[in-house]
Amino acid sequence: MATGLALHVGLNSVDPARYEGWEGTLVACENDAHDMARLARSAGFESTVLLTPEGTVANVTAVLGEAAARLGPGDILLFSYSGHGGQLPDAPDGPAGGSDDEPDALDETLVLYDRQFLDDEVQHAFRAFADDVRIVCFLDCCHSGSGIEIPGGPESDATARFMPEPEQRQLYDRDRGFYADLRRTLAESAPQDGAGPDALLVSACQDNQVASDGDVNGAFTEALLRVWDDGAFRGGYRDFHRAIQRGLPPTQSPNLYLTGTPDQEFVDQRPFTV
Template sequence: MATGLALHIGLNSVDPARYEGWDGTLVACENDARDMARLAGTAGFESTVLLTPDGTVDNVTAALGDAAARLGSGDILLLTYSGHGGQVDATGSDDEPDALDETLVLYDRQFLDDEVQQAFRAFADDVRIFALFDCCHSGSSIEVPGGGAAAEGTPRHLPEPQQRQLADRDRGFFEELRRTLAKDPPTDGAGPDALLVSACQDNQVALDGDVNGAFTTALLRVWDDGAFRGGYRDFHRAIQRRLPPTQSPNLYLTGTPTTDFLSQRPFTI
């Protein structure tokens, strides 16, 4: 019988000491993580939940490493993130056509999409990976600020002044981190077999809410306590129909997810 492990990350703020005084206050991200954990538990997943101060780079990488050690062929990882999303300069990177790395804004620092990929590469062949990211600039976050005007609400993105300030401060750190990650590429040149349904495109922002984020609200309504029937592509399209063009959820594939995986009902272990 297959095993399903889930990691749910929800950050209603970040450490201002690590973000030049900015605390990134949001309302609904911890609720999103708890609700996704309840959904996952109903579906049979064993969940780990990391909320605000526990959503650090070390804790996230440790939880992903533990899951990689436990899951084998035919098993599934569910990764959900709710919080701020960011982008950092990736000039000179061959795998970023827009010269930007998308980031998850964790409690202590930004977590590059390259680091997500690095964590995923530790999983055994044929482990299914399903990611749900409710944050700004998340269209390809398992791998440009200023899209169209957003609907009314609080965007889940690192504001431009802080983005510039942190970019100047951390440029050397991220350049060295990318060099370190590049020393350990996948041996066959392929990435992990994973699919991401994200809250928006890379050049868009995702909105917070009073109870849940706009994307998570749409997802939960589509899921309808398990009444949803259909595969991952159907799931993505149904969520997309519930959100405005200014926040258009993305379906992003990395590696070569099988047709059987894509056609499964979401959250199937």
């Protein structure tokens, strides 16, 4: 039988000492992580939950590394993240002014408790998994359309899950050298053919959009849970994505994004199938 491992990260704030005094307070992200964990466990996944101060780069990469060591062909990883999303200029100090894998010249980030986690780092962590491990990712954050690789708010009064632009600029100016070195290290370890890991992402919005927080769940997670309907949903990941998309306004349009060459049978599976 296949093995399913899941990691659920939910951050209602970040460490202000690492973000120049910005706390990034949100309401529903820890609830999202708990609810995604309950869903995953009911589907047969062994789940790990990291909440707010536990949601550090070291903890996230450690859990993903342990999962990569345990899972083999035919097994499945489920990764869900709920919190702020960010964007950083994509290697502006490089010889070409950036890399050609980011059409918008921006790296999307997960705003973890201690620092921003690049989409390149997510891909690096996923590359450690054996071939034919199914990788599924749900990101309930802003700028998440291709988050395994200019803000405008939804038409509501809900808090958006993005780091304000002044803080983004300030932190990037402070950490420019760190991210330049990090990108160089990741590039050196990447496959020469540039192929990404075989992974499937359903995100809360497009790269140029923001995602809404809520009183109980984020807007995306709330729509996902409603569509899933305690397991009553039937259909594949494309149907699942479209059904979630219909439950949200055009200003927050969930994305289905594939990297590598996921097997079509996997894409057509009912979501959360172990």
